[in-house]
Amino acid sequence: MKFPLLTIVAALTALSPASVAAFSPSHHATTIKLYDISNTSWGISSRTPVRISATTTSKAPTSLYISALETLADMTILSIDSGDIDTVSSYAKTGxxxxxxxxxxxxxxxxxxxDxxxxAMVSDAxxxxxRVTCTEGGCPVPxxxxxxxxxxxxxxxxxxxVNLVPGRVSTEVDIRLSYDTQRSVERARSIIGMYKECGVPSNRILIKLAGTWEGVQAARILEAEGIQCNITLVFSFLQAAASAQAKAYLISPFPGRILDWHKKQSGTAGYSPDADPGVLAVKRMYAYFRKFGYNTICMPASWRPSRGSEVLGSDVDEILALAGVDEMTIPPSLLNSLSILESTNVVRKVExxxxxxSCNDPDFKLTEESYAAYWKTxxxxxxxxxxxxxxxxxETEKLIKILIDKF
Structure with missing residues (x-):
């Protein structure tokens, strides 16, 4: 019988002793992985497996279900794509x-x-x-x-x-400034300043900027100041190359939306996951980064079923086809799909x-003019x-309306 990952974690937490042994799916069958589930801080170190010989632990449970999610987490850093506090908390506690x-x-x-x-967050905002923009006479610039x-x-x-996950949290600059480099930089600095006022250091935050030429140049400026950036809405190798050359900390390519575009153009109902145009696009970006020594992290997001939604289990096609990439951001629904899928479904596809x-691309240095010329095509x-x-x-305009009502 298979159980969802979170159910297993909850059950194990109630056991004593707190350290529970399970066979590691990403190593030989003679390797056992121990997680100290009594560690409530859930830092990255709490996920580090202790490798010991199976011969010394003959009584270790051999039938404990190991999920695809656990196996994937052994080879790729996982980020949750959600702003729901309870949901993030539940998954963060799995380590x-x-x-x-x-x-x-x-x-x-x-x-x-x-809720x-x-x-309370809205009222405080x-x-x-x-307090910071208005006077006794009112708010001069609404x-x-x-x-x-x-x-x-x-x-x-x-x-x-930030209080729930041990790593970084991405916060987006006003999307309406996607074509304004200077104003994007100013808003990003302001956001980092607000975080510091809350006691959150800048190294816990990634500033999200849209993958326009202007957004990438804003990242270039911010990265030089020590503010790390996440270039989002990446659909093109050109955007990825420009981001890497600007020394962006991370990019978020969207394989699912690339697939949507190609399906619409070709009329194709589905693809084999390894032939999925979105998967191939992400692999090309990753290969370019690794061949030419760019430190930019490739973190795909926004997933689609390669083979078509009518195929059972296809919702995680693209995720499994990119197993091993630097990082992934995954919504709760797909994290759950992975948690009830057997670990044997995960095979490293990217290293x-x-x-x-495999990279066949040259390291061509982009200028605003050359970028614009390529972008036209x-x-x-x-x-x-x-x-x-x-x-x-x-969505931003909806938020503005809500805030106006709160004022």
Missing amino acids: LITDATTNPLFVSQAAANG VRYE VSYAK EETLNVAMDKLAVNLGREL PMGAAA DVCGQEKLKEGIDAFTV
Whole structure:
């Protein structure tokens, strides 16, 4: 009988002694992995397995179910794509999730949630914005006050997530500034300042910027100042190369949306996961980074079923096809799918040396002019980037309306 990962963790936590042994799916069958589940801090070190010989632990349980999620976490850093505090907390306690990512949709949902915890975040954001931008005579620049409130709400949500995960939390700069480098830089600095006021150091935060040329250049400036950035809405090798050359800490390519575009263009109902255009695009980006020694992390997000939604188990096709990539950000629904899938379904598909050897791209240095010339030919990148920015702009405008009502 198979049980979801979280159910197993909850059951094991109640056992004594607290250290529970289980066969490691990512090593030989004679290797056993011990997790100290009594460690409530759930730092990265608590996931580090202790390797011991099976011959010395003949009484260790051999039938404990090992999930695909656990095996994947052994080869790829996992981030949860959610702004729901309870959900993030539940997965963080497994020790398998180290980071968290947010976006304008999550912040908008938090503002409209109705839960007293989120309401407190909203009230605090409004009070903060009034305090720093308004005078006794009122708020001289209402737009500025609303922008401060919006950023403060994102920081309040991020602060809660920082307390749950041991790694980094991504917080997005106003998506409406995606084509304005200087204003994006200013807002990013302000967000980092707000985090510091809350006692959250900048090395726990990634500033998310859209993958426009202007957004990438904002990342170049911020990275030089020690503010690490996540370039999101990446649909193109060109965007990835520009981000790496700007020394962005991390990129978030969207294989699922790349697949959507290709399916629409070709009329193809589905692909083998290893032939999925989105998977191939991410592998190309990763290979370029590894061949030319760029430190930029490749963290794919936004997943689709390669073979089509009607195929059982296809919801995690792209995730399994990219097993071994630096990092992934995965929504709770797909984390659950992985937690009830057997570990034998996970096989490393991406590794640094092999990827570097497979790279056929030159390390061409991009300028604004050459980027623009290449970008004109990248129809998938153009269409999907515009679509992503437009969608997040709608969520941002919803959030602004909610904040106006709160004022």
